[in-house]
Amino acid sequence: MPTTDNLLNFYDLRNELYTADALNTPLLTMSGGLTGGLLTKNFDFPTSVAYALPAAAQNVVSETASLAAPGAVQVARAQVPNTCQIHHHAIQVSYKHMASMGRLSGIATGGVTPNVDDEVDFQVARKLEVCARDIEFSFIQGQFVAAGAAADVAQTRGITGAAGACALVPGGLRIDQGGNPLDLAAMQSLFLQAYDNGAMFNTPVLYVSGRLKQVISGIYGFAPADRNIGGVNIQQIETDFGPIGIVTSRFAPADTVALIEMSVVSPVFQEVPGKGTIFYEELAKTGGSVQGQVFGIVGFDHGPAFAHAELWNIG
Numbered sequence: 001m002p003t004t005d006n007l008l009n010f011y012d013l014r015n016e017l018y019t020a021d022a023l024n025t026p027l028l029t030m031s032g033g034l035t036g037g038l039l040t041k042n043f044d045f046p047t048s049v050a051y052a053l054p055a056a057a058q059n060v061v062s063e064t065a066s067l068a069a070p071g072a073v074q075v076a077r078a079q080v081p082n083t084c085q086i087h088h089h090a091i092q093v094s095y096k097h098m099a100s101m102g103r104l105s106g107i108a109t110g111g112v113t114p115n116v117d118d119e120v121d122f123q124v125a126r127k128l129e130v131c132a133r134d135i136e137f138s139f140i141q142g143q144f145v146a147a148g149a150a151a152d153v154a155q156t157r158g159i160t161g162a163a164g165a166c167a168l169v170p171g172g173l174r175i176d177q178g179g180n181p182l183d184l185a186a187m188q189s190l191f192l193q194a195y196d197n198g199a200m201f202n203t204p205v206l207y208v209s210g211r212l213k214q215v216i217s218g219i220y221g222f223a224p225a226d227r228n229i230g231g232v233n234i235q236q237i238e239t240d241f242g243p244i245g246i247v248t249s250r251f252a253p254a255d256t257v258a259l260i261e262m263s264v265v266s267p268v269f270q271e272v273p274g275k276g277t278i279f280y281e282e283l284a285k286t287g288g289s290v291q292g293q294v295f296g297i298v299g300f301d302h303g304p305a306f307a308h309a310e311l312w313n314i315g
Helices: 026-031 097-099 119-141 184-198 208-222
Strands: 044-051 078-083 085-094 173-176 203-209 235-237 244-249 255-260 264-269 279-282 289-301 309-312
Touching: 026 203, 026 244, 026 255, 026 264, 044 289, 078 289, 085 097, 097 279, 097 289, 119 289, 173 184, 184 208, 184 235, 184 309, 203 208, 208 244, 244 309, 289 309
Parallel strands: 173 309, 203 244
Antiparallel strands: 044 078, 085 289, 203 255, 235 244, 255 309, 264 289, 279 289
């Protein structure tokens, strides 16, 4: 229960609050954040409409044959769907606790200011952080589940779940490293296979864990010739297909280098009329407390699957 017994208030000399949990959400931030992105009035939405051409060949036709029109061959199209998912969190703070924010636990010294002076604002801010973290995770590792009925739980598809989304075009490239360490040859193979598979390389980034970021810096870096400075921090790789940025995230799969084309990705929101996309509202009072909810309906437009690629199962 949300009472003064379990929502203790403290202070420290810096008047700061800390958490060891991951708060940076780079993919969500770079693609629009909680306040940007696209809007849809349909829970399900298209991520792309794709078509495929026949393999390139030397088209040889005789003059005699050219006198008659060839047989018509149609170019078909297909729509690749994704879906929004609901993010819903509740808060409750008792009136007594709200009235007792000056009561400090732990080491309490006269005249100090508590770290939190408004419990409701603190709880709402933390729920928004939870939403951002869950959305970031879903955009990377979300597995697609469409809701056929109100009782079904819809799940948006993330980058690593986008492979093979459309049968008419090559699916998102997924290369198995077979448990072997990441090296230059594997990185070069990833870039080349992504290029051959149709990746655009307009604004690509590598989305990686901290461990693989260190490995990449070791692969591509060289220490400056200075007696007082050492180490490298590779932020961008120059490749045969253009520059590729590097994004480090605690939400990245530990064994995967994801090559993401940022020009085709975006959050997708359903706007609740009169309330917005991600919002907080108070609920009806049934006693001596403030009750409220944070609510949002969010999906991920990952664009065409072939725009991205990943190298996984890295040892």
